[in-house]
Amino acid sequence: MIRRPRHRAEIERVLAHSPVCALLGPRQCGKTTLAREVVRGRKDVHVFDLETAAGRARLAAPELTLSSIEGLVVIDEIQRQPELFEVLRPLSDRPRNPARFLILGSASPDLVRRASESLAGRVGFVDLGGFDLTEIGARNLRRLWLRGGFPRSFLAPSEALSVRWRRDFVRTFLERDVPQLGIRISAEALRRFWMMIAHYHAQVWNGAEFARSLGVNEHTVRRYLDVLSGTFLVRQLPPWFENLSKRQYKAPKVYVRDSGLLHVLLGLGSWDELGAHPKLGASWEGFALEQVLALTSGVDAFFWGTHAGAELDLLLVHRGRRYGIEFKYGDAPAMTKSLHVALADLTLDRAWIVYPGSESYTVHDKVEVIPLGAVPERLAFMSGRAKPGRKRGAVQSNG
Numbered sequence: 580m581i582r583r584p585r586h587r588a589e590i591e592r593v594l595a596h597s598p599v600c601a602l603l604g605p606r607q608c609g610k611t612t613l614a615r616e617v618v619r620g621r622k623d624v625h626v627f628d629l630e631t632a633a634g635r636a637r638l639a640a641p642e643l644t645l646s647s648i649e650g651l652v653v654i655d656e657i658q659r660q661p662e663l664f665e666v667l668r669p670l671s672d673r674p675r676n677p678a679r680f681l682i683l684g685s686a687s688p689d690l691v692r693r694a695s696e697s698l699a700g701r702v703g704f705v706d707l708g709g710f711d712l713t714e715i716g717a718r719n720l721r722r723l724w725l726r727g728g729f730p731r732s733f734l735a736p737s738e739a740l741s742v743r744w745r746r747d748f749v750r751t752f753l754e755r756d757v758p759q760l761g762i763r764i765s766a767e768a769l770r771r772f773w774m775m776i777a778h779y780h781a782q783v784w785n786g787a788e789f790a791r792s793l794g795v796n797e798h799t800v801r802r803y804l805d806v807l808s809g810t811f812l813v814r815q816l817p818p819w820f821e822n823l824s825k826r827q828y829k830a831p832k833v834y835v836r837d838s839g840l841l842h843v844l845l846g847l848g849s850w851d852e853l854g855a856h857p858k859l860g861a862s863w864e865g866f867a868l869e870q871v872l873a874l875t876s877g878v879d880a881f882f883w884g885t886h887a888g889a890e891l892d893l894l895l896v897h898r899g900r901r902y903g904i905e906f907k908y909g910d911a912p913a914m915t916k917s918l919h920v921a922l923a924d925l926t927l928d929r930a931w932i933v934y935p936g937s938e939s940y941t942v943h944d945k946v947e948v949i950p951l952g953a954v955p956e957r958l959a960f961m962s963g964r965a966k967p968g969r970k971r972g973a974v975q976s977n978g
Contacts, residue, residue: 581714581730583613586707590617590681593703594651598671599680601698604707605811605837606685606756607748609730613707614653614683623650629659641666649677658686658760664697671701686760690809708811709733709837711873717952720935724866725850727839738849745843749773752812762806768793772803776813777835777844781861783884784815784830804833812836816868819881819894823924826886838866863908867933867951868893871904874954875961889920897961903930914942922946931957 590613593600602610611628618624625648628634634655638644641663645652657663667680684691688704709728712720726732726741729748735741753766753773775789789800807813815831835841841862847853853862871893872880878897884890893904903921905912912932921927922945932948939949949957 580612581710581734582616583609583707583714585713586613586705587616589705593705594679594681597701597703598676598678599667599682599698599702601688601702601704602681602683602707603687603704603811604685605709605729606752607729607731608707608709608811610683610685610707611655612730614655614681617681618651618653621651624653625650626653626655628655630656635660638663642670645670645678651679651681653681653683655683657682657684658691661691664691668697668701671698685756685810687809687811690760690806706876708869708873709839712870712952713874713955717950720951721850724838724863725842725853727837727842728869729837729839732839741839742843742848745839749840749843752810756810757806760810764803764806768795769803769806772800773807773812773835774844776804776807776833777841778858779833780835780841780858781832781864783818783828784833786830812840814869816880816882816893819883819925823885825889825924828882828884828886832882834865834868836865836869838862838869841865860908863935864892864906867906870951871933871954871958874958878961883921883925885920889917889924891917891921891925894925895958895961900928901925903927905930905932907932907934909934910936912942912948914946918943918946 590600590602602614604610618626627638629638638660645666654663670678671680710723710730710733711728712723715723715733723733726735727745729745732741732744735744753770757764757766757769771793772789775792784804786797786800790797793800804813804815808815812835814834814836816834817831818828820827820829835844842848842853845856845858847856853859875895878895881894881896882890882892883894891903892906895902895904903918903925905915905918912934918930922930927945930946932942932946933951933954934948936950939947939953941947
């Protein structure tokens with residue numbers, strides 16, 4: 580089993596200071612397995628799995644059941660019974676807090692509206708995605724990129740079984756999971772929209788264009804986007820704009836968050852097919868972006884672009900300083916005009932170009948080209964583990 584100590588430590592920190600910890604992420608990303616790791620060896624643990632009829636029956640009278648429990652209470656797939664959020668509010672406010680609650684959900688609090696309203700100030704959030712490079716090692720980079728980070732996809736015995744699992748995941752999500760959230764959207768309409776997102780992956784959102792292609796209005800496609808974002812399957816990376824004498828993008832960029840799902844939506848099942856596809860560079864951008872964001876949880880993240888063509892794939896704002904990252908698929912990326920403009924206009928403190936190679940080298944006084952496997956070391960200062968600096972020399976990464 581691939582353990583996830585970073586996320587487990589985060590959960591422990593939240594539970595030490597908040598009565599409720601919400602572990603959020605897409606279905607099948609490993610939330611239940613991680614919760615089992617957290618409760619292993621603990622006494623007074625009570626688990627309610629709302630995916631099962633027995634689990635739902637045990638919480639048929641939730642206030643009566645939960646008010647008498649002490650210790651750690653784990654509620655899995657809480658979005659199945661959103662009324663529980665209102666029950667947890669008074670339980671979280673009891674003197675001496677006799678219980679802590681670890682709630683697992685596959686939908687964001689904004690999608691399950693009552694969560695943010697009922698538990699404001701009482702809940703700490705931990706986001707969990709698929710496996711990342713720090714968990715499976717840089718030597719598995721290509722496999723992780725092709726298959727994505729969902730455990731059953733990544734660990735499948737063959738590429739064919741991995742593809743089959745992802746196809747089944749897409750079907751189950753559309754036909755079962757969305758209706759269970761009380762969302763009334765045609766499975767076929769949402770499938771077409773999701774496939775369009777895959778083809779527009781790493782591009783700026785244009786609601787009017789999506790609406791025309793699907794034959795619906797912009798409000799409808801915005802709702803589709805919110806559903807996929809709220810279930811952690813699509814990322815909206817917000818734009819950064821400030822008072823410059825340039826027209827800047829003010830709509831988000833959209834990405835399919837898991838590279839394996841992106842590839843199955845594009846009909847790609849092997850490395851050869853991905854390597855020959857026109858979305859290869861965009862796929863690398865989205866994959867590397869997710870790896871960086873997994874390491875910089877809590878850091879403000881944006882993209883920046885102007886209508887004149889200058890663009891920065893990722894802008895990280897940390898303690899008042901600005902850091903830029905460009906993602907390039909190539910053997911030896913060089914300094915670009917876009918990055919020169921971004922350094923000047925955004926007053927970046929440092930910037931990196933992340934590529935799938937194995938060597939690190941400097942291309943500008945403030946810019947270094949690094950392999951994806953070197954990102955954790957370079958960005959360690961954002962989690963308080965080191966100071967920002969520049970490292971030279973080879974870094975092993977199986978690109």
